[in-house]
Structures are given as C-alpha cells and as structure tokens.
Amino acid sequence: MEAPMLIPPYPVPSNLSQPFWDGTRRGKFLLQKCGACGAYRWTPQWLCTKCHSLDFAWVEASGDAKVYSFSVVHRPPLPGFKAPYVVATVELAEGPMMLTNIVDCDPKDVKIDMKVKVTFDKVSDEISLYKFRPA
Amino acid sequence: MSQQREVAIVGVHATKQQRNSGRSALALIQEATNAALDDAGLKMKDVDGYIAFTFEGGNGSGVNEGNIAHQFGQPIAFTAQISGAYAVQMAAGAIKQGYADVVVIPAAGSTTLGGGKAASYTRPEYEFTEWTGSMTPAQFAIIARRHMHEYGTTIEQMAEVASRIQHNGNINPEAVLFGRAADTPEKVLNAPMIAEPFTRAMCSLVNDGASCIVVTSAERAKDCRHDPIWVLGGAMENRATSYFEAPTLDMMNSRDKMLRGFQRAGIRHEDTDIVMCYDHFAHGPIVQMETLGFCKPGEGGHYVPEVMGLDSKHPICPDGGNLSYSHNMIPYNFKQIEIVRQFRNDVPDLCPEGHKGIHTYDRRICRKVRDPKLAVGAGPMTEGRHGFVLLAKD
Numbered sequence: 001m002e003a004p005m006l007i008p009p010y011p012v013p014s015n016l017s018q019p020f021w022d023g024t025r026r027g028k029f030l031l032q033k034c035g036a037c038g039a040y041r042w043t044p045q046w047l048c049t050k051c052h053s054l055d056f057a058w059v060e061a062s063g064d065a066k067v068y069s070f071s072v073v074h075r076p077p078l079p080g081f082k083a084p085y086v087v088a089t090v091e092l093a094e095g096p097m098m099l100t101n102i103v104d105c106d107p108k109d110v111k112i113d114m115k116v117k118v119t120f121d122k123v124s125d126e127i128s129l130y131k132f133r134p135a
Numbered sequence: 136m137s138q139q140r141e142v143a144i145v146g147v148h149a150t151k152q153q154r155n156s157g158r159s160a161l162a163l164i165q166e167a168t169n170a171a172l173d174d175a176g177l178k179m180k181d182v183d184g185y186i187a188f189t190f191e192g193g194n195g196s197g198v199n200e201g202n203i204a205h206q207f208g209q210p211i212a213f214t215a216q217i218s219g220a221y222a223v224q225m226a227a228g229a230i231k232q233g234y235a236d237v238v239v240i241p242a243a244g245s246t247t248l249g250g251g252k253a254a255s256y257t258r259p260e261y262e263f264t265e266w267t268g269s270m271t272p273a274q275f276a277i278i279a280r281r282h283m284h285e286y287g288t289t290i291e292q293m294a295e296v297a298s299r300i301q302h303n304g305n306i307n308p309e310a311v312l313f314g315r316a317a318d319t320p321e322k323v324l325n326a327p328m329i330a331e332p333f334t335r336a337m338c339s340l341v342n343d344g345a346s347c348i349v350v351t352s353a354e355r356a357k358d359c360r361h362d363p364i365w366v367l368g369g370a371m372e373n374r375a376t377s378y379f380e381a382p383t384l385d386m387m388n389s390r391d392k393m394l395r396g397f398q399r400a401g402i403r404h405e406d407t408d409i410v411m412c413y414d415h416f417a418h419g420p421i422v423q424m425e426t427l428g429f430c431k432p433g434e435g436g437h438y439v440p441e442v443m444g445l446d447s448k449h450p451i452c453p454d455g456g457n458l459s460y461s462h463n464m465i466p467y468n469f470k471q472i473e474i475v476r477q478f479r480n481d482v483p484d485l486c487p488e489g490h491k492g493i494h495t496y497d498r499r500i501c502r503k504v505r506d507p508k509l510a511v512g513a514g515p516m517t518e519g520r521h522g523f524v525l526l527a528k529d
Contacts, residue, residue, distance in 0.1 A: 008265075008266050008268065009260065009265045009266060010266060011262035011263070011265070011266055012260070012262055013262060014262065017262060017263075021262075042381075043263050043379065043380065068277075068281065068381075068383065069277045069278070069280045069281035069284065069382075069383075070277060070280065071269075071272075071273040071276035071277050071280060071330045071331050071332075071333075072330070072331040073268055073269075073272075073273050073329075073330045073331075074327075074328045074329060074330065074331070075272075075327070075328075075329045075330070076268055077268060077269075077270040077271065078268070078270070081268040085268060087267050087268060087269040087273040087274075087277065087330075088277065089277050089281075089381040089382055089383060090381075097380070097381040097383055098381055099263060099264060099267055099269060099380075099381040099382070100267060101267055101268070112280070112281070112284045129266055
C-alpha cells in the first residue's frame with residue numbers, strides 16, 4: 001500500500017511562471033511589469049490586466065505588503081499542514097493582491113492592515129515558497 | 136419594461152442527497168435527467184439542448200457535450216458548460232433564439248466514485264493556491280473577515296443567518312442534516328472551529344447527489360405535466376476564477392449589473408418573495424443580498440436576518456440551503472428547484488399532511504412559504520461568478 005503523502009502539495013511551475021519560481025529560489029521576489037503602462041500584475045498572465053499589452057518584464061519587487069484579510073485555519077484541508085496557521089490575502093506595495101501565508105508570528109497577533117514583508121521558505125531544491133512575516 | 140413569459144422551467148428533480156452514496160456521479164446524473172424529464176412529461180427524444188459542467192467518470196468518457204449526445208443516442212444542438220442560474224438564462228437565450236426547444240440542465244457530484252472526488256474543483260492543483268492550505272473554507276473566511284472589517288458585520292449576525300437556514304434543513308426530511316442541523320446561533324457558534332471566523336456549521340456540506348432542470352418554450356410548455364414556471368430574466372457577471380485569484384470583496388462591484396437585471400425584467404426587489412441565496416458559507420447571503428441590490432453595501436448584517444425568516448419579506452433558502460440541505464459540489468440547480476417546488480406546493484416537511492400539500496405554517500415543523508409568486512434564484516454566486524434568475528408563476 002502506498003504511504004499517505006504527508007507533505008503539502010508543492011507548486012509545479014508553468015512556462016509562464018518559471019521565472020518567478022527561479023526568483024524565489026534565489027531569494028528574489030519578482031513580479032511581471034507591463035512594458036506599455038507599467039502596471040504590475042499577479043497572478044502571472046501573458047496579457048496586462050490593465051492595458052492588455054503583451055509586452056512585459058519580470059522585475060524585482062519590494063516585497064512589502066499589508067494584510068487585506070486573513071483566516072486562521074484550525075482544520076487543514078489536506079495532510080501536511082500543521083494547524084493553526086494563517087492564510088491571507090495581502091495587498092502588495094506594487095498594487096496586486098496575493099494569496100499567501102503569514103508566518104513568524106502568533107496567529108492571534110495577525111491584524112488587517114498589518115505591514116508585512118516577503119520571506120522565502122525553501123521546501124525543495126527547485127521550490128522556495130513565498131510567505132510574509134511582520135515587517 | 137414588460138415581463139416576458141416566453142420560456143419556462145417545466146421539469147425538476149433532485150435525487151436523494153446523502154453522504155457516501157456509493158454511486159458514481161454519472162449514474163446519479165442520468166437518474167436525475169430521466170426523472171426531471173418525466174416530471175415535465177417529456178422524453179429524452181424531445182431534448183436538443185444540454186447544459187452541464189463536464190466531469191470525468193463512467194466508462195472512461197464521463198460527461199461532456201460530445202459523448203452525452205452519444206449516450207442519449209441522438210444529436211444535441213445546443214450545449215454549454217455551466218449550471219444553476221447561469222444555465223437557466225443560457226437555456227432561455229438558446230430557446231428564444233431557436234437553437235434548441237428543450238434544454239436539460241443536469242448536475243451531479245459524488246465523493247465516492249468520480250465526478251468531483253473530494254470537491255476536486257475546489258482543490259485545483261494550482262501553483263499559487265494549493266500550498267497555502269486555503270482549500271476551501273479559508274478562501275471564503277478571508278472574504279467574510281474583510282466584510283466584517285469594512286462594514287462592521289459581526290460573527291453573531293453570520294451565525295444568525297446560518298442558524299435560520301439550518302432550521303429549515305432541520306425540518307426538511309430530504310436534507311442531508313435533517314434533524315441534526317445547528318438550528319440556533321449558539322449551536323452554530325459552538326460547532327468546531329474550521330477556519331476563523333467559520334465554525335463547521337457556517338460551512339457548506341460535502342455530499343453526493345444529482346439534480347436536473349428542464350427548460351422549454353411557452354409553446355411546448357402547454358403540453359407539459361405541470362404549470363410553467365416562467366423565466367423572466369436575470370443577470371450574470373464574471374470577475375475571476377475562485378481558488379485561482381486571491382479572495383477579495385471584488386464581487387460586490389457586480390451590484391450595478393445585478394440591478395440592471397432586475398430593471399430589464401421589470402421586477403422590483405420588494406415584489407419578490409423567496410430569495411435562494413448561494414449559502415456556501417455563512418457570509419454568503421449577507422454579501423449577496425447587498426450585491427443583488429436588496430440593501431446597500433454594508434447593510435446586510437442587519438438587513439438579512441430581518442427579512443430571511445419563513446414569514447418575513449424575503450424568505451432565504453427554505454430548503455436548508457447548501458449548509459444543511461445539500462452541497463453536492465455542483466449545487467447551483469437546487470436554488471431554482473426549491474423555488475419551483477415552493478411554487479408547486481411540493482414542500483416536504485414535518486407537517487402531518489404536508490405530503491398532501493396541506494401545511495400548518497407552524498414554523499417548528501413547517502417550511503412552506505405562504506403563497507410565493509415571484510422568486511430570485513442565485514448561483515453560481517461565489518467570488519468569481521455572480522448570477523441570478525427571476526422566476527414567476529402565473
């Protein structure tokens with residue numbers, strides 16, 4: 001019998017997102033920036049979500065954000081998550097909203113509008129997850 | 136604008152909704168389709184339109200528009216992949232345009248065998264979602280908490296909404312949680328915490344079951360078994376794909392589009408009776424009543440508990456909703472089906488002669504809404520997709 005998977009499911013990059021994951025592996029937080037209007041976007045897209053230009057570059061972002069909203073999860077959906085943990089939507093300084101985890105603090109201390117900073121969690125040779133901690 | 140009575144729902148069916156049915160989604164969906172056609176007094180040979188979410192299952196093929204035609208042994212003219220209020224509106228458009236005469240809208244889910252295994256669509260293997268551990272309650276808990284932050288909505292208000300819906304499920308013998316639902320705010324708040332602020336009783340069920348709606352023209356409806364339930368209009372607007380983009384309150388920006396749906400149909404909110412909100416989580420009816428335009432953004436926490444009772448202005452989810460009747464992973468058709476059954480006075484509850492259509496209106500045992508004539512069926516109405524349909528009886 002196959003052993004149950006006890007690690008969370010790790011991301012599998014696409015050809016669009018590979019530069020992002022290459023960045024996190026090197027400790028860099030990259031976002032797509034539109035070559036025409038300069039807007040940042042998340043999640044990765046081939047098209048600018050503001051002006052629809054196909055022209056973009058991956059550029060290093062500040063890693064600064066604030067908590068838009070969050071939930072403390074007590075019953076994880078899958079094996080491999082250690083409850084309680086914090087899932088949040090954060091508003092990046094560059095504008096886009098991002099789903100992530102808030103780490104390095106007591107879940108009780110997380111607040112909406114709290115300033116947070118990106119941090120990287122290396123889970124394999126290929127993948128470093130991007131999470132946020134209190135700034 | 137005048138109300139158009141050109142297209143009608145003429146048949147509905149829901150199979151037994153239950154946990155661990157041991158049956159495949161494919162078997163369930165075929166049962167529901169045949170039974171809904173029988174309810175309409177129509178035959179499979181009458182069907183030339185098919186709207187359903189596709190899924191894998193069965194003998195390697197599952198349900199999609201190509202092989203459903205093959206399974207039915209006849210060509211299908213009009214197909215689309217959606218469910219619930221969206222599907223009813225698409226069926227109405229196709230029928231008015233002449234692409235199809237009789238459209239079936241089946242849906243099914245089974246945790247046991249294929250077709251939505253463990254709510255697979257809420258668990259996309261998506262590189263920016265799955266590792267966060269947000270599936271599924273946390274996704275919506277984030278939205279609920281933001282609504283609380285921006286508008287002062289309280290956890291007690293959400294518990295009140297959930298408990299009123301669960302009360303209806305508690306007295307619905309067809310509900311998965313019949314007799315076991317958390318039918319008081321205290322029971323809702325004291326249930327195990329899943330993802331703050333949601334306790335288990337504020338989260339929808341996960342169970343097996345199928346449903347089907349049959350839609351046809353006014354002309355064809357004349358020959359059907361039941362009186363037609365008219366499709367007067369509605370609205371649809373997409374904003375994102377739930378579970379792929381970070382959850383926010385962006386869906387509230389669909390309010391103008393929803394209001395225009397009422398205007399186009401010539402319907403005033405105050406003239407509607409039942410409102411079938413999509414109660415996937417306890418904040419759902421609050422945010423949706425605001426977005427549908429029943430109250431202003433931010434007023435839902437106060438407004439919804441006041442109007443949602445079975446004897447109040449706009450009874451919400453008299454079937455027990457997704458919280459206690461059924462969430463079979465594709466639960467959107469139930470919203471329209473409950474409206475049809477209330478209109479027809481086909482409302483199983485604990486009234487001694489309820490099965491004969493004789494109701495007591497004693498709310499401890501009776502969930503029949505008094506003389507409903509006009510209703511709102513919402514859903515899909517989640518964070519990415521907003522849609523509702525207006526249904527009326529003569």
